[in-house]
Amino acid sequence: xxxxxxxxxxxxxxxxxxxxxxxxxxxxxxxxxxxxxxxxxxxxxxxxxxxxxxxxxxxxxxxxxxxxxxxxxxxxxxxxxxxxxxxxxxxxxxxxxxxxxxxxxxxxxxxxxxxxxxxxxxxxxxxx
Amino acid sequence: xxxxxxxxxxxxxxxxxxxxxxxxxxxxxxxxxxxxxxxxxxxxxxxxxxxxxxxxxxxxxxxxxxxxxxxxxxxxxxxxxxxxxxxxxxxxxxxxxxxxxxxxxxxxxxxxxxxxxxxxxxxxxxxxxxxxxxxxxxxxxxxxxxxxxxxxxxxxxxxxxxxxxxxxxxxxxxxxxxxxxxxxxxxxxxxxxxxxxxxxxxxxxxxxxxxxxxxxxxxxxxxxxxxxxxxxxxxxxxxxxxxxxxxxxxxxxxxxxxxxxxxxxxxxxxxxxxxxxxxxxxxxxxxxxxxxxxxxxxxxxxxxxxxxxxxxxxxxxxxxxxxxxxxxxxxxxxxxxxxxxxxxxxxxxxxxxxxxxxxxxxxxxxxxxxxxxxxxxxxxxxxxxxxxxxxxxxxxxxxxxxxxxxxxxxxxxxxx
Numbered sequence: 227x228x229x230x231x232x233x234x235x236x237x238x239x240x241x242x243x244x245x246x247x248x249x250x251x252x253x254x255x256x257x258x259x260x261x262x263x264x265x266x267x268x269x270x271x272x273x274x275x276x277x278x279x280x281x282x283x284x285x286x287x288x289x290x291x292x293x294x295x296x297x298x299x300x301x302x303x304x305x306x307x308x309x310x311x312x313x314x315x316x317x318x319x320x321x322x323x324x325x326x327x328x329x330x331x332x333x334x335x336x337x338x339x340x341x342x343x344x345x346x347x348x349x350x351x352x353x354x
Numbered sequence: 355x356x357x358x359x360x361x362x363x364x365x366x367x368x369x370x371x372x373x374x375x376x377x378x379x380x381x382x383x384x385x386x387x388x389x390x391x392x393x394x395x396x397x398x399x400x401x402x403x404x405x406x407x408x409x410x411x412x413x414x415x416x417x418x419x420x421x422x423x424x425x426x427x428x429x430x431x432x433x434x435x436x437x438x439x440x441x442x443x444x445x446x447x448x449x450x451x452x453x454x455x456x457x458x459x460x461x462x463x464x465x466x467x468x469x470x471x472x473x474x475x476x477x478x479x480x481x482x483x484x485x486x487x488x489x490x491x492x493x494x495x496x497x498x499x500x501x502x503x504x505x506x507x508x509x510x511x512x513x514x515x516x517x518x519x520x521x522x523x524x525x526x527x528x529x530x531x532x533x534x535x536x537x538x539x540x541x542x543x544x545x546x547x548x549x550x551x552x553x554x555x556x557x558x559x560x561x562x563x564x565x566x567x568x569x570x571x572x573x574x575x576x577x578x579x580x581x582x583x584x585x586x587x588x589x590x591x592x593x594x595x596x597x598x599x600x601x602x603x604x605x606x607x608x609x610x611x612x613x614x615x616x617x618x619x620x621x622x623x624x625x626x627x628x629x630x631x632x633x634x635x636x637x638x639x640x641x642x643x644x645x646x647x648x649x650x651x652x653x654x655x656x657x658x659x660x661x662x663x664x665x666x667x668x669x670x671x672x673x674x675x676x677x678x679x680x681x682x683x684x685x686x687x688x689x690x691x692x693x694x695x696x697x698x699x700x701x702x703x704x705x706x707x708x709x710x711x712x713x714x715x716x717x718x719x720x721x722x723x724x725x726x727x728x729x730x731x732x733x734x735x736x737x738x739x740x741x742x743x744x745x746x747x748x749x750x751x752x753x754x755x756x757x758x759x760x761x762x763x764x765x766x767x768x769x770x
Contacts, residue, residue: 263440264481266758272769286767291481301767303374310767325769339374341483 258346264291266342268301275310277326280347288342299344304332355467355490357459358497359442359474362485364455365393368434369424371483372757372765380421384409388425425753432657433758434482441481450584451653453593453694454634458494460584471511490514494582495575498532499550523551533572550576596621597690604686610639614676615669617691622665625693626719631661633695635668637675640688652679664715
């Protein structure tokens, strides 16, 4: 039986030429998350936001530290449910939560809690 | 100046982040095994529900008044606690994580204090949905009192200016003073000291005699001279800390692991001496705060699924935290562990059907302590590896989903 010895830079005395250029592997967390403490993930149920780019089953990355702007997708708590909608402030004094088909827009009032801003939607094409 | 930031009814607030319908409604959170009430929302307090009482005694009241009852969700509370501390660390002031839901900030001289207080409240609320109270004053003990009043004020912020101190202290019951437990509070009020102000006026020698040197330090703090610096060992009913500055600065993870294990052995020995168990472990590491070289301070707090005083289990928890905060390339000058959520060992609830026996662990620890007492501290030590991972089990009938730590528990958002 023979033993296999791994030859490493330590043993040969040659420095590893890559050591000076060592990069960390790419990280999706680093790329997609700006404010880790304020970032949450949620799952989408429903097809009404598809035209806005959010599909049934998507994983959404929510950043709560951001203030919503017109045209953002946001998570809100309204009528006893968490919903994902477009944040629409085009009519001054009448902010609304809408979706692309404009079914039943919801006026933003004290009954509605804006929970966070959607910054990414992740669609998976294969079951994990 | 010091600011004490304290999360309001932390566990109840955590539940509300993911169940906003429960805002302004009574909530209670139960201990492990659903035995006792360990946290209440303001609305539950207003119903007269006391802390620490057995759940079953109040079950009818809960049903009648529509109180929402939760089993403890330590994964959720621990994660949100870490996030709160991260947000606070972002303010660029020196930070001491004091417990799962409290932190001190040491504020630099040029800080606009009131503005900072507002910003802290606004940012934690926006980023996490958790309301906090901020008390600002000259010393840590005074900041604690400022926070007590902040909790009772409209805007959740109290900035205690020097001329206003006495007024606040007059309205602070002695039992609310930092480190004054129920026993001391009773003793002091029997001697006519019922407010923080009366305590401040007390005779130094008398205090030294009856409340030891710790009482004297507290006196000094209430009179406006800081005694306790940030991240120093403070004897309190809430926590046991074991920390130390290194003689020789430390750079390697392995060395820190050994240091942390040593601190933990010391802290757990103290814990067992009180015949107590703890629910939460905080580990911190720090470089020098000033001078040349890069600075880095961080901490990580872990809430255990079950309260324990078992050294190997607690070392494991501290090591896991250490690995999350350790960064190469720094010269560490200080490290430590803080145990909190301390309560008497008898309260510990355990699942009837649980495989692992607490008795074995208790016996091992008593044997360890007995040997060390007889032959000198450190005669028998915990080997750095520790035994296999323990199986934590507990009864949890009404735990909310682990929204932030389990993929299968994510919130579902609807598009309709």
